[in-house]
Amino acid sequence: MSAAETGPASPEVAARGLPDEVPDGGGADRSLPTAVDVVIVGAGFAGMYLLHRFRGMGMSALVFEAGTDVGGTWYWNRYPGARVDVESLSYSYSFDPDLEQEFEWRERYPTQPEILAYARHVADRFDLRRDIVFRTRITAAHWDADDARWTVRTEHENAVTAQYLVMASGCLSASKLPEIPGIDTFKGETHHTAHWPHDGVDFTDKRVGLIGTGSSGVQSIPVIAAQADELTVFQRTPAYSLPARNRALRTAEITDMKANYRAWRQAQKESGFGVPTPTATRSALEVSDAERSAIFEQAWESGSLVNLLTSFNDISTSQEANDTAKRWIHDKIMSIVKDPQTAQDLCPDYPVGTKRPCLDTDYYETYNQDHVHLVNLQREPLIEVTERGIRTAAREYEFDIIVYATGFDAMTGALTNVDIRGRDGVSLKETWQAGPRTYLGLGSAGFPNLFMITGPGSPSVLSNMVVSIEQHVDWVTDAIAHLRAQGLTTMEATPEAQDAWVDHVNEIASHTLYPRANSWYMGANVPGKARVFMPYAAGVGEYRKVCDRVAADGYDGFVLSA
Known part of the structure; x- marks a missing residue:
């Protein structure tokens, strides 16, 4: 689990006049190679570790990143109060014991700046930036069956071919706005929690309207309320939230964890x-x-x-x-x-637990303040955004600033927003129209040498993301190392294995209460999206056993060929 993962602006956001405000950075105009062994999309925790592993295998890899620096979730996730909801000493890489020992965490649940500092430390330590192309979004990736390679195109009209394509673009990186008219008519300031200005927002003496009470809303509401003259929260569905009890880390607990990291990391791998x-x-x-x-x-x-x-x-x-x-x-x-x-x-x-639960600091207490108001959109439906504010079925509310904390096209959006086409030009987006279909959440039939990190059909968002990321990266890089050792060039999930895995994921979910909630786990927050429970609910430990068994059996369920 982590705070809501954010990423580059979706086409919807750009079209609605909510630009992605990031500081200028180098990379988009750099000279690119025409061919590499691997293209990696995303320079978050997954992309950075992938790059490190592929380098260690002697393979050429190129990472494309929309931001101006590394960090992924924690580069974009700058809204007020943004914190991770997994403890810092556990929300960190385990692949390098020296790295574990040298970085000093300060808080139990670190803020976005502290996590970003960690990501930057990793990038510096392993000299990762020289193979990362910043300020560059991928627009298309097409499989060429004749050459058995992917042609990857960017927004800058660059093209690079690669034998392998790894999507490390995050489960929650395609933001969305509410489906209401008038969003572009408001005359005041407008901000989305997934695209927060890097120099912050001043709410002093402002009338603020905030739509959404998921994780980013729950975290930001107390902080905004402390500054604003008036805060009105528009809630469609309430969240379950627990107090984080955040504090500074004690020297003794840091020392104890560092002395016992190996046993702790193994326990993480085996846990649910x-x-x-x-x-x-x-x-x-x-x-x-x-x-x-x-x-x-x-x-x-x-x-x-x-x-x-x-x-x-x-x-x-x-x-x-x-x-x-x-x-x-x-x-x-x-x-x-x-x-x-x-x-x-x-x-x-x-x-x-059937919708994403939250950790907070004084969330419920904030509603006891006289200048904070809650509008229940179940009783008072939201009609439109106007020039002056927000109109519901009951009245018009006037604001100086509107904040959208309205979530993401979860788990699939970052994949289907790219024009990915596999064998015979088949579109991934069209293939997944009735719901995502993967084998192990790692690959999809009809898309050779395409790998997904924490994709649908894996524990992903139901887990400590760093643990799941490392497991996926290790599995993918080990699989590619196996191909190279055997003189093979392609790896593709079979339709039969994929169908069986999708059925298994659905069967596991059916024994839980998860399908009973209209959650983004089910795609319920996106109109027209298929209602399918997307994560694997049997747990991190059980999932790892399945993946290890598949690898031990010669990558059963995949076709490996030359």
């Missing part, structure tokens, strides 16, 4: 979410009300989402068990928020 926790052995229904409440209270005070989600062994599979957590959290919200109607509006009605 990439965050080791004790295995729950009891149902929420087999303990007394008092004991259950005490366990939920302990999870609430711990500042850990995983502690809540794993407090009992049936929170994610039994509606009755989940309802106990739901009622307990509702009571907690009602005890914090003073106005009864506002408190009720902040209580979700879907199962706990």
